[in-house]
Amino acid sequence: ADCRYTCHQECRSLIQLDCCRPGQCQSQLSPEGTLLPPCSQNVTQTVEEEKPEPPTIQEIKQKIEKYNAKVTNCLLMKLNDDGTYTGFIKVHLKLRRPVTVPAGIRPQSIYDALKEVNLADMTDKRTSFYLPLDAIKQLHISSTTTVSEVIQGLLKKFMVVDNPQKFALFKEMRKDGQVLLQKLPLTEYPLYLRLLAGPDTDVLSFVLKENETGEVEWDAFSIPELQNFLMILDKEEKDKIQQVQRKYEKFKQRLQQTLKEARGKPG
Numbered sequence: 001a002d003c004r005y006t007c008h009q010e011c012r013s014l015i016q017l018d019c020c021r022p023g024q025c026q027s028q029l030s031p032e033g034t035l036l037p038p039c040s041q042n043v044t045q046t047v048e049e050e051k052p053e054p055p056t057i058q059e060i061k062q063k064i065e066k067y068n069a070k071v072t073n074c075l076l077m078k079l080n081d082d083g084t085y086t087g088f089i090k091v092h093l094k095l096r097r098p099v100t101v102p103a104g105i106r107p108q109s110i111y112d113a114l115k116e117v118n119l120a121d122m123t124d125k126r127t128s129f130y131l132p133l134d135a136i137k138q139l140h141i142s143s144t145t146t147v148s149e150v151i152q153g154l155l156k157k158f159m160v161v162d163n164p165q166k167f168a169l170f171k172e173m174r175k176d177g178q179v180l181l182q183k184l185p186l187t188e189y190p191l192y193l194r195l196l197a198g199p200d201t202d203v204l205s206f207v208l209k210e211n212e213t214g215e216v217e218w219d220a221f222s223i224p225e226l227q228n229f230l231m232i233l234d235k236e237e238k239d240k241i242q243q244v245q246r247k248y249e250k251f252k253q254r255l256q257q258t259l260k261e262a263r264g265k266p267g
Helices: 010-013 057-070 111-114 147-157 192-195 225-261
Strands: 018-021 024-027 083-092 099-102 126-128 135-142 169-175 178-181 204-210
Touching: 018 169, 024 225, 057 192, 083 147, 083 192, 135 192, 147 169, 192 204
Parallel strands: 083 204
Antiparallel strands: 018 024, 083 135, 099 126, 169 178, 169 204
């Protein structure tokens, strides 16, 4: 009646107001004449998204048959009796920082692979080097293999001893001429994403990159590694300063040359 406050009918009991006007106050005002009709559930209540039901074995079988029909190489998917399936994914390695590997050890042999010998455990010596940019690694995985396990598997194949938390797996998609990158949660199943997208890597591909800066577990790095990062940042800063200085030095020279040429001209 005084402040013209408006509320829904079901909100009336929650209103606790002290509305005042000159010379008069009312406490716990619940307006009678300004109530709106009850609002619909779509407005007042948050409707949770229904999670899709997991596909049945028959649906998985149909998807695999459709997938294999599009495969142009021998990298087919295979359905197991228990409903799981296996297949191949390719991962692009786009690492811009050096990785740490054991120093002075021999290449892995077939015997090592069969016996699951970890050569990284055979020496305490470490060295760092850059992996080839945009190298591609092929993995044979199961439908139960998670993103976390894929990252660990890739590091093991390259004998990288860095903490897996330093890395993240992304899915790369192309849409309307743009390249979209989305970080995958550690519990996601890459092979299922591959199955849904089909074998065409232009539609969907996987990329291993460094973890986002804001999400890096800095405790996972050693002191020498952190000091190395500082040295790299210091060098990049100096290079950037030199680039800016050269840019404006050239601009200054051109400006002085233009002024010199214009001195003898009228106007």
